[in-house]
Amino acid sequence: EIVMTQSPATLSVSPGERATLSCRASQSVSSNLAWYQQKPGQAPRLLLYGASTRATGIPARFSGSGSGTEFTLTISSLQSEDFAVYYCQQNNNWPLTFGQGTKVEIK
Amino acid sequence: EVQLLESGGALVQPGGSLRLSCAASGFTFSNYPMSWVRQAPGKGLEWVSAITASGATTYFADSGRGRFTISRDNSKNTFYLQMNSLTAEDTAVYYCARNGLVGAGDYLDYWGQGTLVTVSS
Numbered sequence: 001e002i003v004m005t006q007s008p009a010t011l012s013v014s015p016g017e018r019a020t021l022s023c024r025a026s027q028s029v030s031s032n033l034a035w036y037q038q039k040p041g042q043a044p045r046l047l048l049y050g051a052s053t054r055a056t057g058i059p060a061r062f063s064g065s066g067s068g069t070e071f072t073l074t075i076s077s078l079q080s081e082d083f084a085v086y087y088c089q090q091n092n093n094w095p096l097t098f099g100q101g102t103k104v105e106i107k
Numbered sequence: 108e109v110q111l112l113e114s115g116g117a118l119v120q121p122g123g124s125l126r127l128s129c130a131a132s133g134f135t136f137s138n139y140p141m142s143w144v145r146q147a148p149g150k151g152l153e154w155v156s157a158i159t160a161s162g163a164t165t166y167f168a169d170s171g172r173g174r175f176t177i178s179r180d181n182s183k184n185t186f187y188l189q190m191n192s193l194t195a196e197d198t199a200v201y202y203c204a205r206n207g208l209v210g211a212g213d214y215l216d217y218w219g220q221g222t223l224v225t226v227s228s
Contacts, residue, residue: 034214
């Protein structure tokens with residue numbers, strides 16, 4: 001099983017600032033990496049797949065990069081609605097696995 | 108509009124069984140693999156199981172292998188998770204999700220709102 005490790009666990013950011021979230025895979029997943037956003041009491045929402053392709057309706061301030069074992073999600077200028085928990089997920093091998101999440105909170 | 112609606116969550120005793128259903132609409136259901144993902148209270152996301160578009164192949168996380176069965180009825184646009192020998196560790200919100208098709212696929216592009224399974228005596 002591929003283990004996904006996200007850092008940091010919590011990120012404190014002021015509105016308008018840039019946020020950078022990291023995700024590391026225990027072995028290469030090529031570019032088969034997705035990012036999700038989850039707000040309290042809601043289902044997760046797909047943000048990016050293929051490491052860098054935005055899902056339908058996702059604003060351009062969300063971007064992703066990386067391949068192999070190291071990935072980054074960047075939110076260029078945090079809006080109030082972006083404070084949430086973010087998860088990465090590898091879809092290169094079964095079983096599918098998620099990282100433990102990064103909570104982005106208001107500083 | 109893609110919609111996924113889970114049902115079947117309930118309070119069940121340890122050792123009991125439960126069947127979850129997910130009704131899909133707004134897309135050609137028979138073209139898509141589908142997954143179940145769960146989230147224990149206050150915890151992160153855990154992928155549980157997936158089934159291919161035809162239903163011919165299924166996949167399971169170790170946590171459910173041997174106890175859970177996934178199936179689908181493409182004529183009803185519905186898929187299912189049969190859970191047996193439930194323990195307290197299975198207590199979670201269970202989400203159904205559609206697997207994406209682009210590239211390697213199996214990212215989860217649409218999600219239901221979840222159904223709560225509580226295992227307790």
